Amino acid sequence: MSATVEDASTLAIEARGLVKTYGDLRAVDGLDLLVPKGIILALLGPNGAGKTTTVEILEGLRQSTSGSAKVLGQDITRSYEEIRQVVGILPQDFEPFDRLTPREHIRYFAGLFGRSLGKEEMAQILASVSLQDRADVHARKLSGGEKRKLGIALALVGNPQLVFLDEPTTGLDPAARRELWRVIEELRREGRTVVLTTHYIEEAEALADEVSIMVRGKIVASGSPASLLDEYTDTKDIRLVGVGSEGLSTLIERGLTATSDGEDVVIQTAATDDLSTVLGHISQAGLAFRDVITERPSLEDVFLTIVGARIEEGELKP
Amino acid sequence: MRPSDSPRRDSFGVQFARRRPVDLRVVWALLKKEFLDSVRNRWIIALSAIFIVLTLVVSYFGAAQAGGGTGFQGLLETVVGMTAIAQILIPILGLMISYAAVVGEKERGSILLLLSMPITRLETILGKFLGLGAVMLAAVLSGLGIGGIVIMAFTGTEGWENFIVFLLGAVVFALAFLSIGLLLSSLTKRRGIAMGLAVFVWFFLALLFNLVLGGVLVASGGSFLPVPGEPFTLPDWFYAAGLFNPVEAFSYFAVRAFGLGGAFGFPIELPEFVSIGTTGLSMALWALVPVTLAFWRFRRQDL
Numbered sequence: 001m002s003a004t005v006e007d008a009s010t011l012a013i014e015a016r017g018l019v020k021t022y023g024d025l026r027a028v029d030g031l032d033l034l035v036p037k038g039i040i041l042a043l044l045g046p047n048g049a050g051k052t053t054t055v056e057i058l059e060g061l062r063q064s065t066s067g068s069a070k071v072l073g074q075d076i077t078r079s080y081e082e083i084r085q086v087v088g089i090l091p092q093d094f095e096p097f098d099r100l101t102p103r104e105h106i107r108y109f110a111g112l113f114g115r116s117l118g119k120e121e122m123a124q125i126l127a128s129v130s131l132q133d134r135a136d137v138h139a140r141k142l143s144g145g146e147k148r149k150l151g152i153a154l155a156l157v158g159n160p161q162l163v164f165l166d167e168p169t170t171g172l173d174p175a176a177r178r179e180l181w182r183v184i185e186e187l188r189r190e191g192r193t194v195v196l197t198t199h200y201i202e203e204a205e206a207l208a209d210e211v212s213i214m215v216r217g218k219i220v221a222s223g224s225p226a227s228l229l230d231e232y233t234d235t236k237d238i239r240l241v242g243v244g245s246e247g248l249s250t251l252i253e254r255g256l257t258a259t260s261d262g263e264d265v266v267i268q269t270a271a272t273d274d275l276s277t278v279l280g281h282i283s284q285a286g287l288a289f290r291d292v293i294t295e296r297p298s299l300e301d302v303f304l305t306i307v308g309a310r311i312e313e314g315e316l317k318p
Numbered sequence: 319m320r321p322s323d324s325p326r327r328d329s330f331g332v333q334f335a336r337r338r339p340v341d342l343r344v345v346w347a348l349l350k351k352e353f354l355d356s357v358r359n360r361w362i363i364a365l366s367a368i369f370i371v372l373t374l375v376v377s378y379f380g381a382a383q384a385g386g387g388t389g390f391q392g393l394l395e396t397v398v399g400m401t402a403i404a405q406i407l408i409p410i411l412g413l414m415i416s417y418a419a420v421v422g423e424k425e426r427g428s429i430l431l432l433l434s435m436p437i438t439r440l441e442t443i444l445g446k447f448l449g450l451g452a453v454m455l456a457a458v459l460s461g462l463g464i465g466g467i468v469i470m471a472f473t474g475t476e477g478w479e480n481f482i483v484f485l486l487g488a489v490v491f492a493l494a495f496l497s498i499g500l501l502l503s504s505l506t507k508r509r510g511i512a513m514g515l516a517v518f519v520w521f522f523l524a525l526l527f528n529l530v531l532g533g534v535l536v537a538s539g540g541s542f543l544p545v546p547g548e549p550f551t552l553p554d555w556f557y558a559a560g561l562f563n564p565v566e567a568f569s570y571f572a573v574r575a576f577g578l579g580g581a582f583g584f585p586i587e588l589p590e591f592v593s594i595g596t597t598g599l600s601m602a603l604w605a606l607v608p609v610t611l612a613f614w615r616f617r618r619q620d621l
Binding site: 056059060061081084085087088089090091092093094095096097099100104108109110111112113114151154155158 | 338341343344346347348350351354355358359426427428430431432433434435436437
């Protein structure tokens with residue numbers, strides 16, 4: 001569970017015991033998820049972990065085999081129509097219509113809400129995803145990043161309180177990905193809740209207030225990036241830049257756990273170690289080095305600790 | 319999480335939706351989008367242009383073939399040639415415009431976004447049918463209508479009422495193939511398969527059907543050779559079978575609409591039951607039944 005707060009009025013999503021089976025396959029396997037309002041939750045996991053199935057259940061687009069879920073306080077099975085009005089969705093692999101412009105797309109989707117957008121509101125939506133300069137270009141001429149931004153704009157047309165973004169940056173180049181992160185952060189600043197599925201660990205680390213790690217249909221760990229690091233990593237690395245191989249043997253002789261990394265030496269310390277003692281050893285060794293860098297573990301290390309594998313290109317690698 | 323009216327446990331979206339009246343604003347939004355998207359399709363523009371040009375060419379050179387010298391021939395005779403063109407091109411246009419309407423959106427992922435909006439699947443199909451129908455209406459009216467107006471400008475307005483009836487029939491004929499295309503689109507999981515099926519349907523209804531019927535006719539001792547001095551006719555069952563094919567129904571409709579005694583170079587005497595009413599009904603059923611089945615299928619579909 002990603003939230004300790006269980007007051008329904010503060011929760012955007014409250015799912016309990018969700019199960020989704022396809023024959024013998026349990027795509028979602030007894031999932032509990034509590035998401036407070038106003039945060040970005042990253043559902044992090046490799047391809048096939050059940051992330052998309054989970055969000056599709058929460059969006060009301062797919063029916064679970066068992067379990068229950070409330071979105072913005074409403075049961076997704078009983079209040080489907082009401083939820084539709086306050087939830088925005090960017091599906092995985094969304095592609096806009098080639099022969100329509102972003103402005104026409106937005107006007108069309110507003111029409112599906114029975115709304116007619118004024119000039120100002122249209123300009124505001126276009127500006128919120130930085131597409132104002134590309135508003136009248138046919139969608140087939142947009143870049144991959146611009147198409148995703150348009151998808152987010154369409155998810156925002158109904159002015160939703162909760163936005164689901166399913167793998168929004170998959171396949172984008174790093175620059176386009178960072179630009180999209182900025183747009184997603186803006187959603188949080190506007191007070192919306194964002195549920196983001198991703199297999200990019202750095203994306204979850206950069207954006208999310210809460211991360212739920214999902215593997216084989218189950219959430220195996222949840223919490224803020226900082227709390228996950230505290231809970232699942234017990235080392236901190238100290239890198240001595242340019243100390244050379246002689247420095248490595250000196251440090252090992254002094255009882256420190258250290259490894260060589262090119263011209264650098266990396267000293268591993270346990271979370272329980274007194275850092276001043278370690279620094280004292282380094283000082284007494286009288287080594288010459290250009291810099292000292294303290295390296296905190298990353299979410300990638302957390303993932304490795306919990307799952308025993310890394311994610312590369314969306315796939316689990318031992 | 320298992321609502322009692324759920325048609326299928328895993329179907330997307332609609333399973334939780336309560337029944338509600340059709341929201342015309344939503345249908346209008348869908349209609350406009352489908353229209354805009356299609357009229358910017360260069361293939362649709364090209365086919366409509368070919369349709370107009372062929373209509374004019376047929377009317378102009380038809381007179382030469384009839385031995386009356388080159389020039390615009392009378393409207394009533396010209397319509398035979400126009401019908402032949404419409405029989406081939408309208409089904410292609412109708413199928414081309416609609417075969418990807420549902421399956422294309424499934425492939426691009428936009429159908430999920432669409433169904434995540436507060437709209438129903440009935441509104442979705444209705445909006446698509448009406449939007450694409452408006453495109454077909456524009457194509458048919460510009461193809462046949464402009465051709466007809468130009469011809470009348472040269473030959474006089476005799477028979478204009480018949481021409482209006484013919485145009486109405488052509489619109490229903492066009493909607494029939496739009497409807498068939500939507501059904502194929504909702505039945506298939508891939509755009510390529512929908513296109514393959516559309517080609518097969520066109521080939522069967524526009525070309526193969528008559529060959530098969532002809533084969534049956536010859537095998538049962540009948541003949542296509544006219545008896546000198548007598549109006550050409552075929553057994554009633556031949557025409558009855560034709561009523562089940564929208565292409566044949568449209569051909570008979572045109573003959574009846576213009577009160578023609580013959581078509582395609584020889585006189586034809588159609589049986590009484592092949593009337594404006596029965597041929598019109600046949601085409602209307604083709605326009606309504608497939609799209610109804612498309613909705614029925616789409617409503618139960620896991621996307």
